[in-house]
Amino acid sequence: MPPSALPHPRVLVVGDVMTDVIVRPEGPLVIGSDRRAKIGLYPGGSACNQAAWLAYFGIPVAFAGRVGKRDLATQEEALREAxxxxxLAAGEGENTGMLIAIISETGERSFLTDRGANDGLSAADLPFSLLDGLELLHVSGYALFTPGPRAAVMALMAVARARGITVTVDPASVGFLEEVGPSNFLGWTSDATIMFPNAEEAACLAGTSDPAAQIRFLTARYELVAIKRGAEGAEIASKSVRLRAAAPDVAVVDTTGAGDAFLAAFLAARLENMPIDKSLERAVRAGARATTMLGGRPAKG
Structure with missing residues (x-):
């Protein structure tokens, strides 16, 4: 599909482009020996998945990121199909990021990440003209964990906020949050209006495992906080409102992309002016549904 066939975006998503290698062992790993497994290649990257889910929910959306030059056409086509x-920007000699996701028997994941070309994202790849006509800029935390991309993305966020464009952020990785320091991340995302941590990320950012204390800490810094709590559902809070929604009971296949579907469904609902409680319910249902399929993007068809 040519770019002209897609509507002008209301949302720009910025973040990593990845190829996901999803591994489902048929039992525990055997150190030093073999274990049969189902292995598949999927287009991935949390931010790319979020953009695909936004499109699935009917929101005109664009995605900005960086890939290896040899993969440019393939990655562009995968996004258009979604x-x-x-x-996308691309560079000679760069490799598109790659992630290995090892899926346990319960559907939980462990990741091995090679960020590749994502670490080369620069201001030249993110001109401020990308913001023209937007209602919302969404940033994946992965784009903030290394200095070069971080400077470019923070500049884009600041200009977006100055123009009155809503800025939202997903922290993306508790491991990387701990590596860079939660106080640093809070400073880097001060232009955001909505924050979308999961339970572990909320605990890391707030420095406490107490859910109520997490809410108090985060709503003092962001207008709205949506905390994804896995099988326990999710909650939305501001300084004046706190709402919770239980997760539907589903047969979990792969939790990859569940948080991305939740985020996209919530933002799509808010862009459609749905009440916040209905937006939360829609988001929780979407996140649960995403766990019933392999991969992080909506199923085709």
Whole structure:
């Protein structure tokens, strides 16, 4: 599909482009020996998945990121097939990021990540003209964990906020949050209006395992906080409102992309002016549904 066939985006998503290698062992790993497994290659990257889910929910969306040059056409086509306008940069000698996800028997994941070309994202890849006509800029935390991309993304966030464009952020990785320091991340995302941590990320950012204390800490810094709590559902809070929604009971296959589907469903609902409680319910249902399929993006068809 040519770019002109896609509508002008209301949302720009910025973050990593990855190829996901999803591994489902048929039992515990055997150190030093073999274990049969189902292995598949999927287009991935949390931010790319979020953009694909936004398109799935009917929101015109563009995605900006960086890939290896040899993969540019393939990655652009994958985004277009998902209904996303691709705004990809590419460099010679760079490899597209790659992630290995090892899925346990319960559907939980462990990741091995090679960020590749994502670490080369620069201001030249994110001109401020990308913000023209937008209602919302969404940033994956992965784009903030290394200095070069961080400077470019923070500049884009600041200009977006100055223009009155809503800025939202997903922390993306508790491991990387701990590596860079939660106080640093809070400073880097001060232009955000909505924060979307999961339970572990909320605990890391707030420095406490107490859910109520997490809410108090985070709503003092962001207008709205949506905390994804896995099988326990999710909650939305501001300084004046705190709402919770239970997760539907589903047969979990793969939790990859569940948080991305939740985030996209919530933002899509808010862009459609749905009440916040209905937006939360829709988001929780979407996140649960995403766990019933392999991979992090909506199923085709």
């Amino acid at each position: 209904g996303v306008t691709p705004l």
